[in-house]
Amino acid sequence: MEQPPEAPRHSDAAILGLDNVRLDLPLANLGSRTLAASLDHFLLFLLQAIWIVASLTVMSAVGLAGGWVVGLVVLGFFLLQWGYFAAFEIALAGQTPGKVAVGLRVVSTRGGRTTAAAILIRNFIRTIDLLVGVPIMAIDRRARRLGDLVAGTLVVHHREDTREEALLGRHPAGWGAREVSVVESFLRRVELMDAAASERLADQLLRWIEGSEPAFWAEIEPGLVTSGNRVLTLRQALEARL
Numbered sequence: 001m002e003q004p005p006e007a008p009r010h011s012d013a014a015i016l017g018l019d020n021v022r023l024d025l026p027l028a029n030l031g032s033r034t035l036a037a038s039l040d041h042f043l044l045f046l047l048q049a050i051w052i053v054a055s056l057t058v059m060s061a062v063g064l065a066g067g068w069v070v071g072l073v074v075l076g077f078f079l080l081q082w083g084y085f086a087a088f089e090i091a092l093a094g095q096t097p098g099k100v101a102v103g104l105r106v107v108s109t110r111g112g113r114t115t116a117a118a119i120l121i122r123n124f125i126r127t128i129d130l131l132v133g134v135p136i137m138a139i140d141r142r143a144r145r146l147g148d149l150v151a152g153t154l155v156v157h158h159r160e161d162t163r164e165e166a167l168l169g170r171h172p173a174g175w176g177a178r179e180v181s182v183v184e185s186f187l188r189r190v191e192l193m194d195a196a197a198s199e200r201l202a203d204q205l206l207r208w209i210e211g212s213e214p215a216f217w218a219e220i221e222p223g224l225v226t227s228g229n230r231v232l233t234l235r236q237a238l239e240a241r242l
Contacts, residue, residue: 026157028104030137033155040098044084051076086123090116095158105158112178114153122147169239170220172213187240190231202230206237 028036055072088096094106094114106122108114125147129136133145142154167184183205190198210217220237234240 027142028155028157029143030134032102032104032157033137033143034134036096036098036102036104038098039101040085040096043097044080047080047084048077051080082123082126085126086120089119089123094119099155099158103158104155106153106155108178109152109154112176112181114151118151118153122151122153125150167240169241171238172209172216174213183234183238187235199230202234206230206234209237 052073055076059068059072085096089106092100095104099105106114106119108118129145129147133147136149137143137145140149144154148154167187168180171180171183186201186205190202193201224233224236
């Protein structure tokens with residue numbers, strides 16, 4: 001397919017998505033990330049305190065002491081420290097209780113939902129980030145810590161409003177969250193764009209669908225009303241609710 005023109009230099013709050021269509025996601029800064037982490041570590045402290053009490057109680061009941069208690073406590077601390085963040089971020093699609101409270105979410109560098117593998121990697125490095133994470137976030141223009149740099153993730157503000165509801169009534173079966181989010185982001189912002197630019201991007205997206213998803217295109221093409229308005233055709237092709 002025809003290659004899209006070079007995208008303009010994006011701001012720190014913009015992420016390049018599919019075919020260089022910009023996803024304008026509000027990146028979390030050092031302050032909001034620190035606040036979320038503080039809330040999470042407070043909850044983690046409570047869990048660790050409960051673990052110590054539970055370990056001492058169980059060990060006392062079965063007659064074990066000394067090295068067994070220390071070993072069990074240390075093992076529990078490690079599992080909680082690593083597992084707390086990883087488990088919540090996998091279960092809550094990139095969020096922890098602290099991130100939920102502040103309104104943050106971990107996403108991929110493309111702006112879509114990140115993988116479980118990336119979450120495990122970023123949290124495996126968390127212990128190192130306790131020492132170097134804040135200085136790295138302070139100098140990185142996207143406020144990424146070491147774990148984010150290694151895992152290829154970002155932390156963004158998660159906007160909860162009706163505009164974030166799914167806009168597409170249909171899309172190719174092969175599309176994932178990244179492809180859907182790119183097209184939805186474009187359709188949400190199209191009215192604010194220059195008319196010529198929006199038509200050019202809509203045409204590129206339609207050509208991309210036709211070339212990469214021939215079965216889907218063959219199914220919907222007979223029902224499309226061909227007109228000079230490529231944005232309208234794109235909306236019709238994907239049954240966009242906008």
